[in-house]
Amino acid sequence: MLSMELDEFIVRMPKVELHLHLEGSIAPQTLLDLAQQNGVELPARDITGVEQLFRYRNFSEFLTVFMAMTRAIVRGEDFARLAYELGMDLAAQQVRYAEVMISPMQHIRRGMDLYEAIAGTAQGFAQVERETGTRIRIALDHGRQYGPDLAWQVLEIARKAQHLGVVGWSIGGYEIGYPPEPFADVFTAAREAGLGLMAHAGEVVGPASVWGAIESLGVTRLGHGIRSVDDPQLLAALAQRGVVLDICPSSNLRTGAIHSWAEHPLRQIYNAGVTITLNSDDP
Template sequence: MEVNETIARMPKAELHLHLEGTITPDTLWAIAQRNHVSLPVGSLAELKALYAFEDFDKFLHLWLAMCRCLRSDADYALMVDAFVDDCRRQNIRYVEAHFTPYNHERFGFGARRALAIVSRRIEAAEREGGPVIRLITDIPSESVPESGPFTVQLLEEEAHPLIVAIGLGGPEEGFPRRLVEEYFARARAAGYPVVAHAGETAGAAHVREAVEHLKARRIQHGVRAAEDPSLLALLAARDICCDVCLTSNTFLTVYRDLATHPLPKMLAAGVPVTLSTDDPPFFGTDLDREYERAHAEVGLPLATLWQLNLNGLRYGLAETPLRRGLMKEFRIAGAELGLEPAGA
């Protein structure tokens, strides 16, 4: 079997993706037209061109314009349903999706209302055979004085069954990770594990801050940790997983060419890693393609890719019986694909 065919048939887990970042230009255009919301472009063709990024500021600009377009329950349902279809197309069985309630509050729809409709569609998908999707509620770094208390209060007040962690998103440059230290401490006290974006557009020091000050269980990206060998050793020693997004990195980080990407260095240092897409349509990718590129351009053998995939269940934050059940399912499928010793 060709490598790409094996990748396509593998049941997959993904831990670093933004639900709002799964909206394709076609869907965004349709939603904006239906809601009479103006976008910073005049046509669908121009919008598609905007989805090619060179820097984080442009990315954030379109991202926020997109959040403003979501105006009705149907818009949120469409976002989730389209994502679920895409998971099924790629045999993605488990996802932890970042979601930013504060932005939906800020733009007038309402965070709780957004969470309610998103949850209903996620639960319907799970009842209908999957995928299993869980949520990480992000504090966006560019608005911490408002979004920090808002997000943590929401977590303290809600007993939301799908939320598995608090996260830190938004830009890195100029926003030290410890900005959210107080809010993350409250979230941990309320029983929520912490994950944080760090070491993507800023350097290794951010990753260290996320580990030492925020007590992050996982790092989103974390690739710049490779600049500091002692930090790689710390990540390995504490078994902190980095959720790496190769194609996203080629758009927004210093690693414009995968031949120079530090993923092999991270693996050699014993850092647990998963592969993810971040915001797939924004970077013209999907999860199958991330695995294909890791094989063809980074040079990872299929056996390594399979272990990175299983890390998505090992380091996922959903309830243990659920992840153990999926692990069993993955191992059976892996055996059929020749990725596991039979009977393992």
């Protein structure tokens, strides 16, 4: 198949997207609009400034930018707009099903009602489904730096919002210094509530983070997991247990988790028999 034909085939083929953050999908103009409407000061004042803001050099800088962006999203209708714009973009790319994460603590810390945020998101996704047929569901991604005590509070809201399309539970945020094991009981409760389980692990921290996620949390999906390649026994365990790695190659390059396409371990992970999906993370 010629390269152009392959590109066209990829564009037209039906797809799923399983690792995608709602707040990280915001378009530059939408970010500026919401900041102006909500009276929020941003580190950038125009499109050029926002685009420059998005040129982070490492994972720590990315999280700083991510947190700055979330300050502009303060109302349920803001979430509805983000969800609708993202959903229409996904539908245009022939995505038939997606699971999109919300980062709860970024909004709770500013006093926002998380249920309102979820309801707004669900409203936007429902409109996309009516117009395009693309189905999008919601996962809550608790920042591990906020600890398990606050995770219990977020999980309680997730339970109450399942009728709005909340189907998943995850931990993300700072991997360095925040191992997954303290969240074991929270994940057990999430599983008992019928939520699918995922954990960000092995993105910027080595195999120990992944081992902790699969042994202590019992997850069947990992966000990223690329550092699993550093432990052959871990790769074998992932393949044997059928744990899926939701890999985000372009994100890994942008956040400095890898430094070039050539060094990305995707092929090595795939060749080890591990099931993978390809995703955009924070497009």
